[in-house]
Amino acid sequence: MKIHILEMPLDFGASRHGSDMGPSAIRLAGIKQRLEALGHSTFEHTDIFHAKPQEYQNIGNPKAKYLKPIVNACTKLAGLVEEISGKNEFPLVLGGDHSIALGSIAGISATAKKQNKSFGVLYVDAHGDFNDTNTTPSGNIHGECLAASAGIGLSELTNLYFEGQKVDPKNICFVGCRDLDSGEKTLMKKAGVTVFTMSDIDRHGFPAIVQKVKEFFQKIDIIHVSFDMDVLDPMFAPGTGIPLPGGLTNREALLLMEEMAGTEKVKSAEIVEVNPILDVRNQTAILAVSLASRLLGETLY
């Protein structure tokens, strides 16, 4: 397969800076070599986003900080993701903070629409990223991106790239949540997303949840996998903006990626929130490379 590695060094959507260095950490961890060893050809896109660092920019709307540069960058990303996926090639987006999902989801959604196919998102994250400007406790857009992709929130975000909803919330499946804001919980319930929290995983065991995830996507033609490294326990992924104990193990996350590869419906993906400043010996980026490889066909035997 032709895999396009889209680097998005953007950290405007989060309070803790440093995820703008995520793509280079993942590059140094050998993403290209690992994917090529699987027989894929890779194409690098390293010039999608360049901007004045966050520290020198104006915050703008305090309920949707750095809205303008985020919308500009994500619109550009969406165009590329649509173009690549439209050719039946694979866009692999490397964050950056999770706000880049606005662009990836818009792009793959446009392709699904054009091909008249149903579209869903697997959102692997400790958080919901489902706030709007009324519920957000921080004003950070990485906490609003999935709601906006589902058509909830500021019109600049909900109408990014093309007008209207990018993904039906009933086609969104969460895995690994363990820290949801009270307002966003209400929004998620109202929207009808499907959520498998860490408690669900503890209650039923991880393989049973993976099975349910696969059943969830049975009715879907095209899946986008949006993977936030903070879903992992900080023991395995310390280099992330909002580390939170009680997360997935590396083995569980790798298994989930392998099983998603088995559906043969994953047509785009992103790995976000690798923050090298907080990392130890680049282990979070190294794990990100393994996750991407598993999603793209690597097996142990």
Ligand SMILES: [Mn+2]
């Ligand atoms: Mn996230």
